[in-house]
Amino acid sequence: xxxxxxRGLRHxxxxxxxxxxxALELEPxxxxxxxxxxxxxxxxxLYLLSGLIRPQAGAVVWDGVDLARLPERARDRxxxxxxxxxxxxxxxxxELSPLQNVLMPARFAAFSARRHAGRGAELLRRFGVPDxxxxxxxxxxxxxxxxxxxxxxxxxxxxxxxxxxASLDAAAGRGVAEALQALAAEGRCVIAASHDPDLIALAGRxxxxxxxRIEVFA
Amino acid sequence: xxxxxFVRALLARNPRTIRLxxxxxxxxxxxxxxxxAQERALRQGSARAADRFDLIVAAPGSQTDLLxxxxxxxxxxxxxxxxxxxxxxxxxxxxxxxxxxAFGDSHGDSPVIGTTADFVAHLSGGLAEGRGFARIDExxxxxxxxxEIGAAxxxxxxxxxxxxxxxxxxxxxxxxxxxxxxxxxxxHAAEDGHHxxxxxxxxxxxxxxxxxxxxxxDRAVVVPVEYIWSAHVMGTGHPPGDERIGPPWQAELMPGxxxxxxxxxxxxxxxxxxxxxxxxxxTAFFPAETLIELYAVMGDATRVMLGLTLAAQVLIVAAILxxxxxVLDLQRRSFAVLRALGAPRRYVFLSVWLxxxxxxxxxxxxxxxxGWAASQLVSALISRETGVxxxxxLGWSELAMxxxxxxxxxxxxxxxxWRVYRQPVVEGLR
Numbered sequence: 036x037x038x039x040x041x042r043g044l045r046h047x048x049x050x051x052x053x054x055x056x057x058a059l060e061l062e063p064x065x066x067x068x069x070x071x072x073x074x075x076x077x078x079x080x081l082y083l084l085s086g087l088i089r090p091q092a093g094a095v096v097w098d099g100v101d102l103a104r105l106p107e108r109a110r111d112r113x114x115x116x117x118x119x120x121x122x123x124x125x126x127x128x129x130e131l132s133p134l135q136n137v138l139m140p141a142r143f144a145a146f147s148a149r150r151h152a153g154r155g156a157e158l159l160r161r162f163g164v165p166d167x168x169x170x171x172x173x174x175x176x177x178x179x180x181x182x183x184x185x186x187x188x189x190x191x192x193x194x195x196x197x198x199x200x201a202s203l204d205a206a207a208g209r210g211v212a213e214a215l216q217a218l219a220a221e222g223r224c225v226i227a228a229s230h231d232p233d234l235i236a237l238a239g240r241x242x243x244x245x246x247x248r249i250e251v252f253a
Numbered sequence: 254x255x256x257x258x259f260v261r262a263l264l265a266r267n268p269r270t271i272r273l274x275x276x277x278x279x280x281x282x283x284x285x286x287x288x289x290a291q292e293r294a295l296r297q298g299s300a301r302a303a304d305r306f307d308l309i310v311a312a313p314g315s316q317t318d319l320l321x322x323x324x325x326x327x328x329x330x331x332x333x334x335x336x337x338x339x340x341x342x343x344x345x346x347x348x349x350x351x352x353x354x355a356f357g358d359s360h361g362d363s364p365v366i367g368t369t370a371d372f373v374a375h376l377s378g379g380l381a382e383g384r385g386f387a388r389i390d391e392x393x394x395x396x397x398x399x400x401e402i403g404a405a406x407x408x409x410x411x412x413x414x415x416x417x418x419x420x421x422x423x424x425x426x427x428x429x430x431x432x433x434x435x436x437x438x439x440x441h442a443a444e445d446g447h448h449x450x451x452x453x454x455x456x457x458x459x460x461x462x463x464x465x466x467x468x469x470x471d472r473a474v475v476v477p478v479e480y481i482w483s484a485h486v487m488g489t490g491h492p493p494g495d496e497r498i499g500p501p502w503q504a505e506l507m508p509g510x511x512x513x514x515x516x517x518x519x520x521x522x523x524x525x526x527x528x529x530x531x532x533x534x535x536t537a538f539f540p541a542e543t544l545i546e547l548y549a550v551m552g553d554a555t556r557v558m559l560g561l562t563l564a565a566q567v568l569i570v571a572a573i574l575x576x577x578x579x580v581l582d583l584q585r586r587s588f589a590v591l592r593a594l595g596a597p598r599r600y601v602f603l604s605v606w607l608x609x610x611x612x613x614x615x616x617x618x619x620x621x622x623x624g625w626a627a628s629q630l631v632s633a634l635i636s637r638e639t640g641v642x643x644x645x646x647l648g649w650s651e652l653a654m655x656x657x658x659x660x661x662x663x664x665x666x667x668x669x670x671w672r673v674y675r676q677p678v679v680e681g682l683r
Contacts, residue, residue: 087593087678108597115595122682126590128258130265135258142255143596185594 036063037097037117037192037224039084044093044103046083053079054247056093061226063192065239066219069228076247077228078197084226085118085195086110097193115143119186121227123198125178127185129171133164137184151188158184162214176207183214194218196227200234209233256604259591263584263608270580271612274573278616278662279623281569285562285654286624290645291631292555296548298636298643299325302468303540305376308515308523310334310342310351310530310537319536320543323354323512325639326364326469333509336490338534340504342513345529347522350375354512355481358454360406363398365474367481369499372514373463376470383461389483389498392457392476396465397640405456406474408484454484467642482508566658574665577609581669588673589681598674606663606670613662617655621647624655 041059054076061067069077082088084095086102089110095102097117102110114120119140127136137155141148148155159166162180170178179199186194196215200208212234219225219239227234235241243250264271303324311319312332321327334342343351352372358365370385373393383402386393394400457476465471477498479489487509489495490502517523523539530537588601628645636643 082679082682085593087682111592111595111597114593115597118595120590120593122590122593126586128262128587130262131258139259139591140594140596142258143591143594143600144254146255148255 036222038062039193039224040094040096041084042094042096044083044090044095046079046088046090046092054083054090056080056247056249059242059249061224061240063224064219064222066216066225066227066237067240067242068235068238069226069242069244070230070235071244071250075244077244079247080244081195081197081226081228085120085193086114115140116189117191118193118195119189119191121179121182121186121194121196121199123201125175125182125202127170127178127181129169131170132168133159133166133170133173133177133181133184136170136181137188139185140188154190155184155188158187174207175203176210179203179207179211180214183211183218187218192223194223194225196225196229198229198231199227200229200231205233212237254597254600254603256600256607259604260607260611263587263604264611266584267580270576274576274612275616275619277569277573278613278658279619281566282617282620282655282658283624283627284565285559285658286620286647286651287627287631287645288555288558288562289651289654290624290628290647291643292551292558293648293650294628294632294643294645295635296551298467298632298641299547300541300544302466302641303544305466306514306540307517308348308526308537308539309512310515310526310535311512312509313533313536316536316538316543317547319512319538320540322356323514324468324540325641326356326366326473331511333511334513334535336507336509337504339510339513340502340507342515342530342535343500343502345515345526347517347526347529348515349518351513351515353478353510354514355478355510357410357511358481358484359409360398360474363395363472363474364469365392365408365476365481366470367476367478369478371499373475375516376468377463377466379464380461381464383459386460386475386477386498389477389479389489389496390455390457391460392474392480393461393463394459394475395463395471395473397471398462398474400459402459402461404459406459407456408454408474408476410454410484454480465642469640471642472640478510570658570662570665573612574668577612577669578672581605581673585673585676585681588676589678592678593682602670602674605673606666609666609669610663613666614659617659617662620658621651621655624651 039059039061041056044054044056046054069080071077079088083090086095086105090103093103100113102113105113134155137158138148138151141151159181162184164173164177164181164184170181173181199215200211203211208231212231215225215227215234216237229235306324309319309323312334314332318329319331322329322331339353343353345351350371352369353367355367356364373385380393381396392406400406457480479498483489488506490507491497492503492506515526517526527537527539591601625645625647632643632645
């Protein structure tokens with residue numbers, strides 16, 4: 036169970052202020068969807084909340100751990116232990132099997148991923164991914180569900196998803212959206228940036244961003 | 254931490270590019286290995302060829318020319334050692350044996366060398382087939398000379414190379430007649446009407462074949478020295494009517510000789526003999542010593558060649574490095590995704606380093622047999638050209654050279670690894 040508390044968050048790139056967020060509280064067990072036009076700062080906010088970017092000001096506190104104060108190595112470690120990531124274009128390794136892809140995060144800290152092989156296979160079964168030899172042979176929906184399984188391998192409390200359904204057809208997108216909602220229902224904090232009405236419809240909370248600021252908090 | 258699956262995936266992503274890079278590394282390694290192995294093979298092969306020639310005594314002149322004539326059977330102009338002096342050298346009791354060498358004639362591509370049966374035995378350690386020559390018109394052939402035992406060989410005046418080059422042996426003989434050079438320094442037989450064909454001597458019959466020596470002598474036709482003397486109308490060193498061949502010869506009838514090979518009984522005798530015949534009238538030298546001097550000159554050339562090879566290798570490695578950086582730029586998102594999933598920086602650093610290291614190591618390992626094969630090919634070509642057996646082998650220096658290339662590759666692999674290590678995650682994800 037992970038609880039997020041953001042205070043006075045500011046981060047600007049050279050082009051101008053991107054994200055300015057006075058306060059934000061997110062409880063576990065909900066699917067939160069960040070919406071907004073392109074360039075509104077959705078992805079940047081995801082990166083700030085996940086510790087991929089260290090904010091220039093403010094605090095991003097997950098269960099008492101302020102990512103904004105941690106050095107990069109510690110943020111990497113926090114992400115490894117607490118967060119999963121899903122991307123629009125899956126970013127799987129097509130040369131490896133689905134299971135080998137799912138087991139990748141386990142290899143960042145240990146030589147052998149054998150300990151996690153059972154869970155990896157179980158996650159693939161749960162998301163209905165066939166046990167093919169290579170990822171390249173999977174459909175796009177299956178690939179994204181493989182990416183979901185990869186994100187969940189180490190049982191993270193937080194799942195970040197950046198446009199997770201944007202590359203999928205409607206049916207596959209709905210499947211992934213429902214899967215994200217189910218992950219939130221298990222008690223995880225799921226934060227997704229998306230334009231997908233299906234995913235937005237399933238959101239427990241919706242944050243609409245305009246020019247890096249939250250305009251609607253529903 | 255285990256980057257192997259990720260590295261495997263990276264290597265499988267662009268197999269052609271990887272193979273190309275590895276092939277370039279292999280070529281770079283092979284280049285250095287081939288040059289190094291070839292240089293050693295040349296030194297060892299030439300040293301082996303001179304092994305049986307302990308001390309050479311000849312008329313004053315270039316030792317290198319004499320070495321080329323006597324050991325490597327190359328066509329060079331050498332002065333004749335006067336007969337009485339040659340007789341004294343051949344009779345010297347401080348030598349285990351002394352053998353005359355006379356050359357300047359040919360059979361096809363084979364040089365014809367006049368010497369004694371003892372020297373043939375000394376050179377080849379016995380015959381592979383047949384028997385030694387016992388008459389003036391008999392010959393023992395080298396291991397690579399075509400012709401069966403009992404076959405007659407036509408002997409032509411002049412060296413094979415001169416004949417092949419279209420030089421007129423008679424004209425050459427006349428041109429050098431007054432210079433007292435061995436092969437053309439005396440009246441040609443035809444000029445005295447001894448032969449129907451002005452370019453040919455009497456045929457000789459093959460009586461035996463030497464064992465392979467790995468020297469140009471494998472292509473030689475060896476005849477009694479008396480044959481050469483007689484063909485050049487210099488007598489035989491024996492009284493008229495005496496058909497004996499081999500020593501002893503009569504001092505007053507002794508023709509001149511281009512070279513005498515001596516085998517001293519001891520090291521002290523070797524230096525004693527060399528001092529004794531290093532006079533105004535003659536020169537004496539150890540072929541091995543002359544070869545070492547040649548190697549010293551060759552060594553400078555070798556250093557230049559190795560330097561050029563190293564420069565070529567550096568250029569190849571630099572080109573590979575530039576290519577790898579370009580390939581890795583295309584993969585930057587993969588590294589960024591790994592970081593987003595929680596991979597520490599050192600994981601991507603190690604992955605990239607391993608990725609490049611595998612290419613370098615694979616290329617270098619492939620370069621070893623490639624370099625060996627290249628040096629074998631060059632050795633075969635040079636052996637065919639010179640008759641000297643060159644056995645190019647991979648030694649510690651070639652392995653060390655490949656190791657050095659691998660080490661340099663491993664060190665250079667740190668550059669792309671460091672570049673990816675420094676790459677901001679978010680930039681890679683965009």
